Amino acid sequence: MKKGKFSKNTKNLFDKFFFHRLLVLFLVVSAITFIISINFFPGKINFKEGEVANKDIVAPQTIEYVDQKATEKLKDEAARSIKEVYNLNLASIENVEKDIANFFTDLKEIRAQYGFSENNTTFDVRDSQISDIFNEDDPITEIRNLNEKYSLYLEESTIINLLEIDHESLKEIEKSIFLSIRKLMEQGIREDDLEEMKKQIIKEISDVSTSSYVAFLASPLGEEFLKPSLFLDVEATEKKRIESIANVRDVKNIIRKDQIIIRKGEIVKPDQIEILKILGLQNSILHFRNILGLFSVNLLFIFLIGIYLYIFYRRLYEDINKLILLSIIYVFMMLLAKISGEISGYLIPMAFASMLIAITIDSRLSLWMTFLLSINLGFMFLGEGEISFIIIAFIGGVVAVFSIRKAIQRSSLTRAGLLIAVINVFTIFALGLISNNTTQMILENSMWGALNGIISAILTIGILPFLESLFDITSSFKLMELSNPNQPLLKQLLVEAPGTYHHSVVVGNLAETASEEVGGNALLTRVGAYYHDIGKLKRPYFFSENQDAYKNSHDDMEPSLSALVIASHVKDGVEMAKKYRLPKAIIDIINQHHGTGLISYFFHKALQTNAVKSGTVNEENYRYSGPKPQSKEAGIIMLADILEAEARTLNSPTSSRIKNLTQSVVNRCLENGQLDECNLTLKDLTKIKEVFSKIFIGMFHSRIEYPDEELISQLKKEQMQNESVNKKQTEKTNQSYENKNGDKNNIEDGESKT
Numbered sequence: 125m126k127k128g129k130f131s132k133n134t135k136n137l138f139d140k141f142f143f144h145r146l147l148v149l150f151l152v153v154s155a156i157t158f159i160i161s162i163n164f165f166p167g168k169i170n171f172k173e174g175e176v177a178n179k180d181i182v183a184p185q186t187i188e189y190v191d192q193k194a195t196e197k198l199k200d201e202a203a204r205s206i207k208e209v210y211n212l213n214l215a216s217i218e219n220v221e222k223d224i225a226n227f228f229t230d231l232k233e234i235r236a237q238y239g240f241s242e243n244n245t246t247f248d249v250r251d252s253q254i255s256d257i258f259n260e261d262d263p264i265t266e267i268r269n270l271n272e273k274y275s276l277y278l279e280e281s282t283i284i285n286l287l288e289i290d291h292e293s294l295k296e297i298e299k300s301i302f303l304s305i306r307k308l309m310e311q312g313i314r315e316d317d318l319e320e321m322k323k324q325i326i327k328e329i330s331d332v333s334t335s336s337y338v339a340f341l342a343s344p345l346g347e348e349f350l351k352p353s354l355f356l357d358v359e360a361t362e363k364k365r366i367e368s369i370a371n372v373r374d375v376k377n378i379i380r381k382d383q384i385i386i387r388k389g390e391i392v393k394p395d396q397i398e399i400l401k402i403l404g405l406q407n408s409i410l411h412f413r414n415i416l417g418l419f420s421v422n423l424l425f426i427f428l429i430g431i432y433l434y435i436f437y438r439r440l441y442e443d444i445n446k447l448i449l450l451s452i453i454y455v456f457m458m459l460l461a462k463i464s465g466e467i468s469g470y471l472i473p474m475a476f477a478s479m480l481i482a483i484t485i486d487s488r489l490s491l492w493m494t495f496l497l498s499i500n501l502g503f504m505f506l507g508e509g510e511i512s513f514i515i516i517a518f519i520g521g522v523v524a525v526f527s528i529r530k531a532i533q534r535s536s537l538t539r540a541g542l543l544i545a546v547i548n549v550f551t552i553f554a555l556g557l558i559s560n561n562t563t564q565m566i567l568e569n570s571m572w573g574a575l576n577g578i579i580s581a582i583l584t585i586g587i588l589p590f591l592e593s594l595f596d597i598t599s600s601f602k603l604m605e606l607s608n609p610n611q612p613l614l615k616q617l618l619v620e621a622p623g624t625y626h627h628s629v630v631v632g633n634l635a636e637t638a639s640e641e642v643g644g645n646a647l648l649t650r651v652g653a654y655y656h657d658i659g660k661l662k663r664p665y666f667f668s669e670n671q672d673a674y675k676n677s678h679d680d681m682e683p684s685l686s687a688l689v690i691a692s693h694v695k696d697g698v699e700m701a702k703k704y705r706l707p708k709a710i711i712d713i714i715n716q717h718h719g720t721g722l723i724s725y726f727f728h729k730a731l732q733t734n735a736v737k738s739g740t741v742n743e744e745n746y747r748y749s750g751p752k753p754q755s756k757e758a759g760i761i762m763l764a765d766i767l768e769a770e771a772r773t774l775n776s777p778t779s780s781r782i783k784n785l786t787q788s789v790v791n792r793c794l795e796n797g798q799l800d801e802c803n804l805t806l807k808d809l810t811k812i813k814e815v816f817s818k819i820f821i822g823m824f825h826s827r828i829e830y831p832d833e834e835l836i837s838q839l840k841k842e843q844m845q846n847e848s849v850n851k852k853q854t855e856k857t858n859q860s861y862e863n864k865n866g867d868k869n870n871i872e873d874g875e876s877k878t
Contacts, residue, residue: 153423176389176391177387182384183403189377206361209356210357213353217353220305220309220349227274228298231294234267278348293337300332300342308325314352321350325350326347379399385399385400385403432489445596448595454497458500469516472501475524483597484588487529491522499514501517523547531601537584541582541584544581552570606654617657617661621660621661623668624657627669627769633650634767634816638816653764656697656717658700684730687730694714698714712755713761715751716755717761717762719748719798720747721747722796726746727741752798753798754802759803766789771785779821790812
């Protein structure tokens with residue numbers, strides 16, 4: 125029964141857990157899709173050709189489009205400019221030459237039939253004239269048959285003349301026709317050029333003929349036998365035409381944002397309607413396919429973020445407040461991009477989102493989010509240089525994360541903004557050179573990029589305090605503010621419990637150094653140590669460090685009551701922290717800094733007291749309520765707190781004693797299981813022991829004993845007296861020496877006179 129109930133509760137918890145994240149996922153994807161797809165919503169323009177516009181129509185965005193009419197015109201011109209491909213047909217030449225040879229063979233047969241002898245140069249009239257022969261046997265039928273056989277249109281008189289001409293002239297005619305036709309046909313004759321080439325062959329025959337009469341008879345034959353030798357290669361020509369059309373680039377026009385497409389009072393033209401259609405303003409409808417695609421892409425992006433959090437940031441994934449915060453930043457950034465992008469894509473303050481995520485959540489997560497947000501911008505500004513916008517957004521975001529990685533003052537955000545501005549200008553300049561932009565365009569874009577960095581810093585400085593308060597964010601800036609001694613709680617602790625204040629400062633210095641050594645949040649550790657004992661403000665005189673001016677109140681109290689008072693400072697500290705709205709991370713340290721440790725002094729006192737009374741002592745009544753430290757910072761503060769308190773009891777704090785005490789404190793906490801739930805490893809504890817020992821040895825180093833002021837004064841007087849006596853003796857000695865020298869000089873003078 126219990127097992128079933130447990131399973132049911134677990135299932136309900138899982139369902140609730142999953143439902144919350146599923147709801148956040150759906151809302152975020154829907155919001156981002158709505159922001160990006162605003163351009164797909166229908167307008168109210170429905171003009172017809174020839175209609176008078178009742179208002180000015182301006183372009184809602186910058187768009188580059190292909191001018192189909194101009195492009196088709198260029199393609200037609202390119203197709204017409206292609207020269208047709210013709211191939212020389214040698215078979216055609218051979219066929220013509222064969223026809224010429226056959227023609228003259230047949231002609232010779234007719235000549236022979238009518239009495240022409242090849243051995244003679246004239247006709248054998250056989251006792252009569254040629255005209256008489258023609259009358260007896262008219263050759264007209266033969267002549268017509270010859271024309272039909274070779275598809276010729278020679279006049280009958282021409283063939284009769286060929287029959288009457290002498291044999292040598294006939295051979296010359298045949299030769300001149302053969303040579304002229306071969307020459308021209310080998311050069312290539314197209315069907316369209318045939319008439320022109322017939323004129324050319326007359327000239328060629330005239331050039332090779334020995335007499336005008338031969339040329340006169342040969343020319344009609346040459347014209348008739350001349351045929352095309354170049355034939356169109358349809359396949360090759362079409363291939364060249366297709367290649368030429370493919371090389372034609374689309375004619376692209378750019379419609380700038382806020383450009384007037386149609387002025388009020390103008391008659392609407394067909395090309396203006398086409399532009400309205402391109403902009404999606406004419407007969408616009410809701411593009412559900414586009415929106416569905418955007419929804420799918422954004423769903424994929426958010427899903428990837430969820431997988432990343434689940435694998436690498438499980439605690440963040442389980443913190444619904446942090447997920448909501450991350451979602452708000454994501455959606456707000458896309459909305460901000462939509463608004464600022466209407467002015468310029470280089471003005472989009474991506475660094476703002478990167479800095480917020482880095483400060484409020486995590487720097488490495490901020491890099492991943494910067495990448496996804498930058499990619500998402502490409503869908504928002506399709507066709508408007510989205511690659512440049514993506515590059516600027518990503519580089520600015522990455523620089524922002526790096527520039528505030530260790531920032532602890534809000535003024536660091538201003539410096540970060542200036543650095544982002546400089547990097548943006550440099551990147552825009554480089555991209556402008558790559559894209560061959562004009563100097564004016566590069567300068568204009570650089571101005572927007574510089575403004576981008578400044579706006580990012582301003583937005584971060586302005587919004588961060590609200591996020592810190594609304595989502596209980598413990599940022600480094602908030603911690604620095606809390607570490608100020610002028611904070612109300614710290615100031616009160618200094619005045620009302622100076623011993624506790626001093627103890628907290630020492631613990632803070634110890635814990636901060638150790639936290640840096642093991643990779644913890646050093647600033648959080650130090651500030652947490654400052655506030656870990658603020659619960660003692662409620663009854664400061666019950667704690668030994670504050671009893672210099674008070675009588676020890678525990679002397680007249682039962683051990684159990686004393687232990688209860690001592691243990692209550694944790695609960696009191698949590699209440700005070702909540703009252704003063706300290707961050708949750710600080711409250712957790714206050715609540716966990718003693719864990720479930722034993723209040724050993726009063727427990728031992730209770731054992732001694734009850735030993736006389738023969739009673740029993742419940743150990744649980746002498747333990748802190750916990751929980752045990754859940755983080756590195758809380759565990760380090762516990763060790764530093766215990767060590768600082770016990771180090772005061774050392775009479776002769778030598779180096780070996782300090783090291784032994786440090787080792788003893790760490791071992792005791794390990795044995796009692798107080799460090800089981802924090803992330804401190806044995807390697808971390810070894811480093812912590814070394815740091816603690818080094819600091820305490822420095823604090824308790826031996827000093828020389830300074831002499832008493834009265835002794836110094838007495839020694840000064842004796843020195844002055846000795847100097848006075850020595851001076852008098854010196855003067856007396858000098859006087860005696862001078863007297864002796866004077867007497868000696870007098871004697872010498874007397875002797876010299878003598």
